[in-house]
Structure formats: C-alpha cells, structure tokens
Amino acid sequence: MHFYFLPVSDKIRNMCWNQGDWRFYYYYSKWQKRALKQAQEIIKTTHIDVIHQLNMIGFREPGRLWKIDGIPLVWGPTNAKEAFPMAYLKGASTKSKIFIYTKNALTRFQLICSPNVHKMAKRAQTIVAASSDSAASICKFLHRNPVVINESGCEFVENSVAIQPNNGTLQLLWVGRYIFTKQLTLALESLAKITADVRLHIVGGLIEEEKPFKVLAHQLGIEDLCIWHERISHSEVQTLMRQCDLFFFTSVAEGTPHVVLESIANNLPVLCFDTCGHGDCVDDTVGIKIPLTNPQQSIKDFAEKIDYLYYHREELQRMSEGCAVKQKALSWESKALQMLDIYQKAISSYNNEKN
Numbered sequence: 001m002h003f004y005f006l007p008v009s010d011k012i013r014n015m016c017w018n019q020g021d022w023r024f025y026y027y028y029s030k031w032q033k034r035a036l037k038q039a040q041e042i043i044k045t046t047h048i049d050v051i052h053q054l055n056m057i058g059f060r061e062p063g064r065l066w067k068i069d070g071i072p073l074v075w076g077p078t079n080a081k082e083a084f085p086m087a088y089l090k091g092a093s094t095k096s097k098i099f100i101y102t103k104n105a106l107t108r109f110q111l112i113c114s115p116n117v118h119k120m121a122k123r124a125q126t127i128v129a130a131s132s133d134s135a136a137s138i139c140k141f142l143h144r145n146p147v148v149i150n151e152s153g154c155e156f157v158e159n160s161v162a163i164q165p166n167n168g169t170l171q172l173l174w175v176g177r178y179i180f181t182k183q184l185t186l187a188l189e190s191l192a193k194i195t196a197d198v199r200l201h202i203v204g205g206l207i208e209e210e211k212p213f214k215v216l217a218h219q220l221g222i223e224d225l226c227i228w229h230e231r232i233s234h235s236e237v238q239t240l241m242r243q244c245d246l247f248f249f250t251s252v253a254e255g256t257p258h259v260v261l262e263s264i265a266n267n268l269p270v271l272c273f274d275t276c277g278h279g280d281c282v283d284d285t286v287g288i289k290i291p292l293t294n295p296q297q298s299i300k301d302f303a304e305k306i307d308y309l310y311y312h313r314e315e316l317q318r319m320s321e322g323c324a325v326k327q328k329a330l331s332w333e334s335k336a337l338q339m340l341d342i343y344q345k346a347i348s349s350y351n352n353e354k355n
Contacts, residue, residue: 004042006034028061036064043068050074050343053120057130057151057255062116066123072350074342075120076128077151079255080137081276083107084181087294088252092180111141118142125346128339130255131277147342150256150277153332155265163245163267163320170198170310173244173268175237175259176251178205183250184213186295186302190250192220193303196310201244203229203237241266245316246309249278250302252292256281264326269319271305273298281330285322 012027042048050072053063057079066073083104089097110117121127121138127146129135138146172191176182184202191200200222202213210228217223229240237259241247247263249272256277263270270287272278282289288309290301309316328334 004038006031006038025061028056032061032063036067039065039068043071050346052339052343053124059117059134060110060114062120064116066116066120072343072346073124074126074128074339074346075124076126076146077130077149078128078138079130079134079151080111080141081107081131081133081253082111082137082140084253085275085292088183088186088292089180090295091185096180111137125349126342128342132280133276147338148280149335149338150280150330152256152258152261152277153335154261154281154327154330156327156331156333157265157324163242163269164317166245167313168197170196170246170306171244172198172200172246172248172306173203173240173263174200174248174250175203176249178209178213181251181253183252185216186298187248187250188213188216188220188222188226189295190248190299190302190306191222191225193299194306194310196307198306198310199225199227200248201227201229201240203232203240206231238262238266241268244268246271246306247287248302248306249273251276251278254278261330264323264330267320267323269316269323271302271309281326283326284319286319286326288319 008027008031015021016024016027039051048071051065051068052074053065055061055063055078057077059078059080062075062078084100086100089100092100121142121144127138127144129138129146129148130151132148135146135148138144174184174187176184178184187200191198207230210230214223214228217226241263247260247268247270249257249260249270251257252273252275254276260270260272260278260281264281264286270278270282272282272287272289273292274289275292279289288305290298290305
C-alpha cells in the first residue's frame with residue numbers, strides 16, 4: 001500500500017474543523033484538483049485495476065477522478081440526504097433556521113444541477129450510499145441505484161458480555177454536541193413525560209453550553225433526573241455505556257454517528273429515530289426506532305418506549321445479547337469484504353461495457 005500525501009496549510013486545516021464553514025468546499029475543490037493530477041501521474045507508471053473516489057461523505061464536492069478514462073470507478077460511501085426534517089426546527093435560533101432553509105435549498109439545487117456530481121454519478125460503475133436516505137436521493141436525482149454501506153464501522157468484541165439490566169432505576173445515556181440537530185431538548189421533554197423511575201446521563205458539552213438546557217430541565221421539573229457529565233474522555237464514555245441500560249439518541253440529521261456503533265460495541269441497546277445511518281444500523285435485535293413525525297409526537301413515542309422498557313427488562317437483555325451478532329455485521333472487516341466484492345463487480349461491469 002502506497003500513500004501520496006497532499007497536505008494543506010495549518011490555516012486551512014484549522015478552518016475545516018469548523019463544521020458548517022462553507023469556505024471548506026472552496027479549499028476542498030482545489031485539493032481535489034491536485035488529487036486528480038497526482039492520480040494521473042500514478043497511472044502513467046503503475047497499472048491500476050480500479051479507482052475508488054473515497055471522500056468525506058458529503059456529495060457536494062465529489063472529486064475529479066471521473067475525468068480519468070479507461071479504468072473502472074467506484075464512488076462512495078457518499079451522503080446525499082435530500083433535506084433536514086423541518087418539523088424539528090422548533091426551538092432553533094433564527095440563525096439556525098436560516099442556515100437550514102438555505103442548506104435545504106442548496107442541497108436540492110446541487111443534486112439537480114451540479115455538473116461534477118452528475119458527471120461522477122454517470123461515470124461510476126458503482127455508487128455506494130452512506131444511508132438508505134441517501135440512496136433514495138441518489139435514485140431520485142442522479143438516476144442510479146446505489147449500494148448502501150454506512151461509512152462508519154463497528155468494533156467487533158470477541159466473547160463480549162451482555163449488559164445485565166438491574167431492577168431499580170433505569171439508567172439512560174445521551175451523548176452528543178449541544179447543537180439543535182442532536183435534539184437534546186427533545187430528550188429532556190421526553191424525560192418529563194416518562195412515568196417510570198429513570199435517570200438521564202448527559203455527555204458532550206461545556207459548562208457554558210449546558211446552561212440553557214439546565215434551565216429547561218428546571219422548568220420541566222426534571223433537574224433531579226438529569227446527571228450532567230460535561231465533555232469527558234472517550235474512555236469514560238465507554239465506561240458509562242457499560243454501566244447504563246439504554247442509549248437514548250435523539251439526533252435527526254447525521255451521516256452514520258459513530259457513537260451509535262460504539263453503543264452496539266458495548267452491548268448497550270439503542271433508542272433512536274428511524275432515519276440517517278443510525279436508522280440503517282439499528283434494528284429490533286439491538287434497539288427500538290421511532291418514525292420522524294413532529295416533536296410532540298416524538299416526545300410521546302420516546303416516553304412510551306422508555307416506560308415500556310422499564311417494565312420489560314427482559315427486552316433490554318434480549319437486545320443487549322443481540323449486539324454481539326450486530327457488531328460482526330457492522331464491523332470494519334465485514335465492510336471491507338463488501339467493498340472488495342464491489343471492486344470485482346465494477347471491473348466485470350466495465351469489461352462487459354467495453355466488449
């Protein structure tokens with residue numbers, strides 16, 4: 001395996017850490033043009049059987065390797081979800097609402113009109129979608145039938161031990177950044193509707209970021225049910241996962257969140273929305289999903305599911321035991337084998353087209 005590095009300046013790298021900074025795409029496009037030139041130089045001296053355009057999963061800047069002729073091309077996993085679910089903008093700031101409205105409009109426009117996206121889609125023998133939502137958009141706008149492989153993999157733990165739910169307080173865990181797409185407000189409002197004896201462990205923010213959510217918890221009368229861990233280390237999060245009974249994941253806009261796969265790797269059942277990459281990863285063997293509807297209905301649905309699990313601990317036990325099988329299906333090793341199969345089929349498809 002040979003690596004050819006095309007570094008960018010520290011200034012650009014630091015800017016790109018700021019998710020949502022649109023300048024990213026300008027610099028990423030310039031980098032992709034450099035990558036094309038590097039690939040063309042490699043092909044001059046080395047026989048290449050298949051090209052795999054593998055990016056950060058956003059579809060907006062698909063790269064330029066579609067310009068290389070004579071070699072089969074695979075693109076993805078790529079995330080091309082059509083739109084943020086607008087019903088869940090309740091409580092978002094005006095700035096966030098404007099950002100999401102603009103992003104939804106741009107996403108649709110780029111899916112319909114972007115020359116690079118359409119040329120990549122037309123040229124690739126195989127497109128890999130990062131989620132079923134993305135696959136639906138690719139079918140609708142790019143008129144291709146992609147293979148779905150989530151872009152993140154799960155650690156497979158040999159001889160892992162299922163969690164043994166206790167008979168007392170049900171321990172819930174919420175992990176994420178304190179941004180509106182993660183919907184912590186929805187989790188807190190669901191907690192206020194639960195009749196069972198539960199505690200919600202909340203991980204992911206700084207003290208200053210917690211303040212408005214602590215105010216909401218007080219207003220809802222659930223401050224005694226919330227345990228705030230702030231921004232703790234990765235290893236501490238893993239320990240919490242092994243100590244809790246249920247991972248409560250309320251995000252409505254993601255790729256494939258690795259924290260959900262970490263939950264499965266720790267044999268912790270998941271309660272989440274049936275959307276994005278986590279909707280593909282979680283089934284009834286490892287968790288419970290609710291549909292995207294509207295915030296009030298979701299609060300009711302989440303509360304009902306948690307109340308049910310409080311009185312049916314055997315379901316938590318069953319789902320925890322199911323995580324061992326799911327780990328293997330979602331593992332990096334399994335996904336590597338899927339990609340190898342895609343490479344072989346892409347080569348065969350390309351050869352058949354030539355003949």
